Amino acid sequence: MKLSFSPEDENFRSELIAFLDEHCPAEAKKNRDLIGSDCVDEDGIMMIPEWAKQWQATLFDHGWMIPSYPVELGGRNATPLQTMIYLEELASRGIPRSVHFGGYAIVAPSLLEFGNDAQKALAPAAIRGDTVWCIGMSEPGAGSDLAALSTRAEDKSDHFLVSGQKVWTSYAMVASKCFCYVRTDPEAPKHKGISVLIIDLDTPGIEVRPLRHVTGHAEFAEVFFDEVKVPKENLVGELNKGWRITMGSLAHERGGLWVTGVAGCQRAVDDIVAMIKRRGLENDAAIRLKVAKLYAQVHSLRAMGWKGFASFAQGSSAPEHSFMKVATSELQQTLFELGMDIQESGLAITDPAVAEEEGRWQNTFFGALASTIGGGTSEIQRNIIAQHVLQLPKN
Amino acid sequence: MDFSLSDEQRMIQDTARSLFNKECGLDLVRAAWQDHNAAKPLWEKHLNEWVEIALGDLADLALFMEEYGRTATPGEFFANVLAQQVATEAGLSLSGSATVAVAGEDGLWQPNQQSTKHFVPSAHDVEQIIVVTGSEQIIQAALVSTTDVTINEVEHMDQLRPQCTVTVNAMGETADIAPGQWSYCVQRCLVTTAAELVGVGRYLLESAVEYAKEREQFGKPIGAFQGLQWKLVDAALELERAAAAVAYAAMCVDADDADRVRAVHIAKAEAGQAARRCARTSMQVHAGIGYTWEHGLHYWLRRAYAGDAFMGTSEYHFKQLAAELFV
Numbered sequence: 001m002k003l004s005f006s007p008e009d010e011n012f013r014s015e016l017i018a019f020l021d022e023h024c025p026a027e028a029k030k031n032r033d034l035i036g037s038d039c040v041d042e043d044g045i046m047m048i049p050e051w052a053k054q055w056q057a058t059l060f061d062h063g064w065m066i067p068s069y070p071v072e073l074g075g076r077n078a079t080p081l082q083t084m085i086y087l088e089e090l091a092s093r094g095i096p097r098s099v100h101f102g103g104y105a106i107v108a109p110s111l112l113e114f115g116n117d118a119q120k121a122l123a124p125a126a127i128r129g130d131t132v133w134c135i136g137m138s139e140p141g142a143g144s145d146l147a148a149l150s151t152r153a154e155d156k157s158d159h160f161l162v163s164g165q166k167v168w169t170s171y172a173m174v175a176s177k178c179f180c181y182v183r184t185d186p187e188a189p190k191h192k193g194i195s196v197l198i199i200d201l202d203t204p205g206i207e208v209r210p211l212r213h214v215t216g217h218a219e220f221a222e223v224f225f226d227e228v229k230v231p232k233e234n235l236v237g238e239l240n241k242g243w244r245i246t247m248g249s250l251a252h253e254r255g256g257l258w259v260t261g262v263a264g265c266q267r268a269v270d271d272i273v274a275m276i277k278r279r280g281l282e283n284d285a286a287i288r289l290k291v292a293k294l295y296a297q298v299h300s301l302r303a304m305g306w307k308g309f310a311s312f313a314q315g316s317s318a319p320e321h322s323f324m325k326v327a328t329s330e331l332q333q334t335l336f337e338l339g340m341d342i343q344e345s346g347l348a349i350t351d352p353a354v355a356e357e358e359g360r361w362q363n364t365f366f367g368a369l370a371s372t373i374g375g376g377t378s379e380i381q382r383n384i385i386a387q388h389v390l391q392l393p394k395n
Numbered sequence: 396m397d398f399s400l401s402d403e404q405r406m407i408q409d410t411a412r413s414l415f416n417k418e419c420g421l422d423l424v425r426a427a428w429q430d431h432n433a434a435k436p437l438w439e440k441h442l443n444e445w446v447e448i449a450l451g452d453l454a455d456l457a458l459f460m461e462e463y464g465r466t467a468t469p470g471e472f473f474a475n476v477l478a479q480q481v482a483t484e485a486g487l488s489l490s491g492s493a494t495v496a497v498a499g500e501d502g503l504w505q506p507n508q509q510s511t512k513h514f515v516p517s518a519h520d521v522e523q524i525i526v527v528t529g530s531e532q533i534i535q536a537a538l539v540s541t542t543d544v545t546i547n548e549v550e551h552m553d554q555l556r557p558q559c560t561v562t563v564n565a566m567g568e569t570a571d572i573a574p575g576q577w578s579y580c581v582q583r584c585l586v587t588t589a590a591e592l593v594g595v596g597r598y599l600l601e602s603a604v605e606y607a608k609e610r611e612q613f614g615k616p617i618g619a620f621q622g623l624q625w626k627l628v629d630a631a632l633e634l635e636r637a638a639a640a641v642a643y644a645a646m647c648v649d650a651d652d653a654d655r656v657r658a659v660h661i662a663k664a665e666a667g668q669a670a671r672r673c674a675r676t677s678m679q680v681h682a683g684i685g686y687t688w689e690h691g692l693h694y695w696l697r698r699a700y701a702g703d704a705f706m707g708t709s710e711y712h713f714k715q716l717a718a719e720l721f722v
Contacts (some may be wrong), residue, residue, distance in 0.1 A: 001404070001642060003396050003650045081397075250511070273720050288709075288717035295720060296661040296713065297636065304639035307465045310398035320639065323632045379625075386624035390604050390631060392620040 005085070008365060012082045016064065016089055023058050027051040028095050039099045045210050046219040048132065048174050052099045056129035059097055065127055072109075074127045077099075080313050082305075085258070092262030100171045103133035105116060107179045110196075113238035114245050119198065133303055134179035136166040136199070136223060137246070143168075144380050145182075146246060147190045153182035153197060160184075160235075162205075162228040168374075172208045172221035176201055185240050194242035198234040203304040205229070216368045229367060258321065258374075263329030265298040268335040269366075275342055287342070292334060301327055319389045326381040329371035338363035400458075407448070407455055411462035414441060414693045419466040427469035427555055428694070431520065434470035434555075441473040448712050449479035450592050453583055454645040457590035461638075464594025464702075467694045469555035473591070474517035479610045481525050484576040485536040490686075491522035493538075495584075498562040503707050504581050506534045511562045514705065518546045518559035527564050527572070527673055534577045535569040553701035556695060582648050582659045585706055589641045589666035596634045599677035599695050603627060606681055623680060630669075630676040637669035638664075662664040663710035667703030676698040 005013075007134030028051065041047045058064040060074035068083045069075030078086065090097065098104055103126040111123050114337055125131040142149040151164025161181055172178070172229045201208065205228040210218035221353030227284040272291060276282050301324065339361030340347040352358035386392045400408070401466040418441055426433035448459050456476070463472070470513050472495035480490065496512035497504050506529040518524060525545060527536045573578070603628060607618030617623055647655035655673035674696040678685050685692040703709055 001398055001400065001646050003646050012683070045469070072529055125698055126660065154611055204496055277481060282721045288721060289713055292713040292717035292720060293664075296640070296716060299657070299661050300636040300640035300643075300665050301519065303398075303643035304636050306396045307398040307639040310400075320635055323635055327636070382628045383627045385628045385631070386621075390627055392604065392607060392624050392626075392627070395618050395619045395620050 004360040009079075009085060012078065013085050013089060016086060019062060019207055019348045020089070020093070020095065021053075024060070024095055025051045025055055028055050028094065040217045040219075044212070044217045046171065046174055048129075050097055052096075052306075053129060056098045056104075060124075060128040065097060066108075069127070073112075073124055074104075080309075084127075084309055085261040088263070089262045092266070093235045094263070094267060100131055100132055100174065102135045102171055102179075103127070103131065105130065107133045110179070110245055114196075116233075117235065119236060122198075122234045128236070131177060132171060132315065133177050133179055134169050134221075134223070135173040136176035136178045136182075138168045140167055144377055147243065149181055149183060149192065149194065151180070151182045152171060152186065153184050153195065153230065153371075155184065159232055160230045162197065162199065162230055164225050165227075167211070168220050169223050170220045172201070172223050173210050178223065179236075180194070181246065184242075188240060191243045192287070194246075195239050196232050196236040196242045196245050199225075199228065199230050199235060199250050213366075213382055214369065215363070224257075225369070240338065242332055248301070257327060258301075258308075258324035261304045262298065262305055263331065265301065265328055265331050265335060268332065269295050269298050269341065271345065271357075272335065272339055272342065275339065279342065282319060286344075287325055290338065292329070294338065297327075297331055299329065307338070312365060322385050322389050325375070326372075326385070329368070330378060332371060333368045336361055336368050340365055396643065396646065398639075399528070404455060408458045408462065410722060411445075411459045412465075415462050415466040415468060419468050422554065424467055424469060424561040424694050425691065426457060429471065430559065431555070434468075436470070436689045438470045438472060440465055441472070443469075443492075446472070446475050446479055449476040449587075450483060452645075453512075453586055453648050454642065456583075457586055457641055457645040458589035459596035460587055461597070461641075464591035464596075464698070465598045467595065467598070467698050470516040471520040473556060473587075473708065477516070477584050478521075478525055479522075480587070481527065481536065482538075484580045485525065485527075485570045485572050485585070485663045487525060487538050487570055489523060489525075489538070492520070493525060494518050494521045494609040495525045495527065496563070498706075499692070502704065503711070504584070506530060506577070510564070511560055513549075513560050515546075515559045515561045516556055516705075517549060518561050519557065524561060524563075526566060527577075528566065528569075532574060534572045534574065535566075536572055537566040537568060537569040539563060539565075551572055551701060553697040556701070558701075559684060579648070581706075582655060584660050586641060586644050586648060588702055588705050589637075590698065592670040593638045593641050593667040595636065595695050595698050595702060596637065596666070596673040596684075599636055599670070599673040599692075599699065600627070602631055602692070603630075603673075603677040603680040606685075617680075626676055627680065630673050631668040633665075633672050637665040657716060660712040660719070662718040664680050664709040664716065667699075667709040668711075670699035671703055683701045 010326050015019055063071055063076035064072030067075050067078035068256045071075055108123040109128040111119050120344050126133055139149050153160040153162045177199055180199045182195055182197055184195040194271045205226045207224040211221050239342050281287055304320045305324055308318035311318040343356055349355045350359045350362045440587055448456050471492055471638045475492050478493035494515055494517050497509045497517040498514045499509050502514045503579050506527050524539050525536055526539055529535045547560045548557050551558050608616050610617050641662045644658040647658040681692055684690050
């Protein structure tokens, strides 16, 4: 066990920092607590700003988009440890790689793992951000119970005919393609009749309706499919074996999330300490104790993420990582809420002219309410940990 | 930061685990509760020769102490590990088994002028006592024989590791310890205690998980009920967090890293809190059977609470951390 890294790895870090200093646009350095939360048009509907497009492409072209990938996929064949260094450097500066993570973080890895050659060829554009993807998973009747999805794809010999509805689909209003989970065998047990189709969103019969969050912004949408013709070659992987792909995609999502989650918590707790001093509350014993306990959690979670990484890098399972999503998302909510509480009677004031940091804590608190819901609720995460890490029986 | 274990560290962990599993079963623990001499053979035949691990890297010692905690090991080994670490910094050479006497009535390891020292572990089971006195700036240590002091055992929760008050009438020859060296000793001893607490928590959690798989009610294992699963998951999260905090603190102290002061407060606080959480959870999951004296779960519960209290409670270390944050 040691604190420091090898000279090669430290070189990697210096090279990254030099790149960021030279290329990273000011807009990407705003220490966003929630990626993409302010990328909306005047109606509050999500858009991808020009700087974000260019930044993602610049990262790709310099091999800094997904460093572990080869050059043609926007990387530089970095080692797993170098990837960790990369993620921490970006996260500690609050720099996002992209304002829409579905394409590079979930769709591209899934295409590369399960797709045919033509589908694999879609990965570079997904990673560079040239093609924006959304992922059609949740439905009105299939949230936590994703396998209950009922959007139907009928086999019409030369094409699939898709009808149904997706909901809470992030980025659907800015995406051109949907990585869509559909039911191809309604007779089979629910996990065994699901397939994945690539659906172009300009195909006739598709309607995308932006759906506003509790924040007032619309970053996700409802997507309606009414007898949409999808070519047969758009099937990803094997027919009725789509459930495997969901497991894979969620793993991609979780694997790298802890670093960003912990960095977000660290930024929040550091800024809370600063706010407490600014407001002259630093001698309040109750506040001091509360902050110290939260600081300790952030600090320990970072160590826990790295400890899990050590097992992962040595090829063992890393039970620590299973805890990271639920732990960091819940801690983030607690911290943002504390950021409001420190404003005492002003906790509910959102007027940027009056509230601390232009209403940052109120905004991020609302935004963070989504983090214990999306990508598997905290309750589902606890069930998974109970059954897969602690190996308790299924309930 | 790299938490991967070296081959040597893996060996320490494996050897320690099999040693404690083999030599420190529940029967020994029960016997030691009745009469602490029952644990003497474990000390004389096995643990005595492991004391030197206290002189090496704190990261290695922490791995050993975690295994030590897992079996609620009785006896004077813990006191000796503390004594070795203090003796090294004070330049004292021990000639037999030893413990450390420093705390005042508040239990904190802050050198003071009082002649009576409190919370001294295993004082009547060892031959020598390192007595530390002084003030924040001037710290002195002396090696005294247990026959030259007055020792009173104070009844406390964990009789497997008795705690005593020690009244020192004459210090004899003293050695100076620089404040920096003293805080290094204190940090090492805090991480030692925290690592043991992680092991205590591990046993408590693992035994609860095992029991939840076996015990059936309403026609299925109680571990299939969500209410119980989430309780265990939350305890496991707190424990894993503490385990990571302890390993990190050990690395920081070994590397003399600037983050070590915060890291040590966090490690002791998180480990104390996690061990207590696991103790309450394990008791609740074991329910009626766990509440019987005979079952033995209470030995670990006692160690969890006594360990949290030793050298400052979780609450105390969180407050110290706050003092670091709000300078």
